Amino acid sequence: MTSRHRSTATAAAADTHDYGARGQRAPISGGGAQHPAVAVSQLRKTYPGGVEAVRGIDFEVAAGEVFGLLGPNGAGKSTTIGMLTTTIVPTSGTARLVGYDVAREPLLARSASSVVFQDAVVDRGLSGRANLELHARMWGVPASRAVPRIAELSDVLGLSDLIERRVGSLSGGERRRLEIARALVSEPRVLFLDEPTVGLDPRIRHELLDVIAGVRGRGEMTILLTTHYLDEAQRLCDRVAIIHLGEIVALDTPAALLAGMGNVILELRVDGDGQLALDLLKARGVAGSLAFAIGSTLTLPLEQAAVGETLTAIDDAGLRAGAVSTRPPSLDDVYLRLTGAPLGAPS
Ligand SMILES: Nc1ncnc2c1ncn2[C@@H]1O[C@H](COP(=O)(O)OP(=O)(O)OP(=O)(O)O)[C@@H](O)[C@H]1O
Numbered sequence: 216m217t218s219r220h221r222s223t224a225t226a227a228a229a230d231t232h233d234y235g236a237r238g239q240r241a242p243i244s245g246g247g248a249q250h251p252a253v254a255v256s257q258l259r260k261t262y263p264g265g266v267e268a269v270r271g272i273d274f275e276v277a278a279g280e281v282f283g284l285l286g287p288n289g290a291g292k293s294t295t296i297g298m299l300t301t302t303i304v305p306t307s308g309t310a311r312l313v314g315y316d317v318a319r320e321p322l323l324a325r326s327a328s329s330v331v332f333q334d335a336v337v338d339r340g341l342s343g344r345a346n347l348e349l350h351a352r353m354w355g356v357p358a359s360r361a362v363p364r365i366a367e368l369s370d371v372l373g374l375s376d377l378i379e380r381r382v383g384s385l386s387g388g389e390r391r392r393l394e395i396a397r398a399l400v401s402e403p404r405v406l407f408l409d410e411p412t413v414g415l416d417p418r419i420r421h422e423l424l425d426v427i428a429g430v431r432g433r434g435e436m437t438i439l440l441t442t443h444y445l446d447e448a449q450r451l452c453d454r455v456a457i458i459h460l461g462e463i464v465a466l467d468t469p470a471a472l473l474a475g476m477g478n479v480i481l482e483l484r485v486d487g488d489g490q491l492a493l494d495l496l497k498a499r500g501v502a503g504s505l506a507f508a509i510g511s512t513l514t515l516p517l518e519q520a521a522v523g524e525t526l527t528a529i530d531d532a533g534l535r536a537g538a539v540s541t542r543p544p545s546l547d548d549v550y551l552r553l554t555g556a557p558l559g560a561p562s
């Protein structure tokens with residue numbers, strides 16, 4: 216997975232822009248607050264060779280919103296971020312950042328945003344501070360503003376004791392925090408985070424989630440993040456788009472996506488074909504329309520009070536149920552119901 220983004224971000228030169236090109240800061244009067252932070256319409260990317268990575272997606276992200284793109288490996292998340300950050304040229308459709316069209320006004324669109332890519336882009340030979348200063352210069356942030364900003368970010372991100380060290384000597388989690396500091400130095404109006412917590416140990420992951428939640432709590436910045444982790448999406452995002460095979464299959468608040476999934480999930484394994492067993496239970500009115508089968512595992516969204524009678528009805532239907540368990544519904548259930556594939560599985 217780690218090499219994947221590099222391949223998307225640096226694919227054939229004719230197909231991509233160089234993200235590292237010197238940016239200009241967007242005039243504040245340009246893409247003003249009247250525009251959505253992100254507006255995507257019928258956006259499509261077909262890579263040379265014919266892979267339809269993104270198949271005509273539409274969504275808008277309001278200023279100040281935290282928006283999650285959730286989907287399995289290969290769903291098209293990084294390709295979407297690549298198009299929004301001007302590293303990948305869309306095949307068709309439009310994408311605007313604070314009103315600037317990424318294809319027609321790439322410098323302005325880029326100047327309004329920062330990105331933490333799936334793979335690290337900080338220079339391992341330089342110190343943390345040198346990396347942050349370099350990014351600030353490239354983004355046209357005057358030194359008088361960059362110096363206090365770097366001090367503030369180092370403090371917030373717990374980098375103060377690490378910032379003079381060569382990046383190559385930092386741990387993965389420390390480097391990730393530096394990447395986020397780097398992205399924030401230019402005070403972007405839109406921050407893109409492509410799987411910000413992948414590969415981190417649980418402690419650092421939770422620390423980083425707190426940092427992102429803190430950035431979110433502090434104000435105006437819009438955040439678009441991708442993740443495989445449903446708990447992350449539930450914890451951080453105002454709204455979530457579930458993306459599968461290059462299409463958005465659901466888009467709503469986590470609460471709305473979970474609504475209708477009952478207040479408890481009854482999960483059980485049956486002998487033989489799960490779909491046949493589910494069809495039988497549906498025909499007998501035991502399972503509702505939101506129930507689904509994957510392999511021989513049945514997932515039945517229920518109200519807590521109905522668990523006992525449902526199990527009796529399953530028994531009455533002549534099905535032998537094993538590995539019976541109940542748990543609260545999660546976005547995972549929503550995702551599985553919509554796509555029939557577990558998150559993290561190749562699509
Ligand atoms: N440069 C490229 N050339 C051809 N196909 C590509 C290229 N980059 C990505 N793809 C393909 O496009 C599809 C979407 O890839 P993308 O990297 O956007 O997925 P993703 O949702 O970010 O996945 P992951 O969770 O693994 O990071 C995949 O089938 C991938 O193999």
Ligand SMILES: [Mg+2]
Pocket residue numbers: 219220292293294333409
């Ligand atoms: Mg990706």
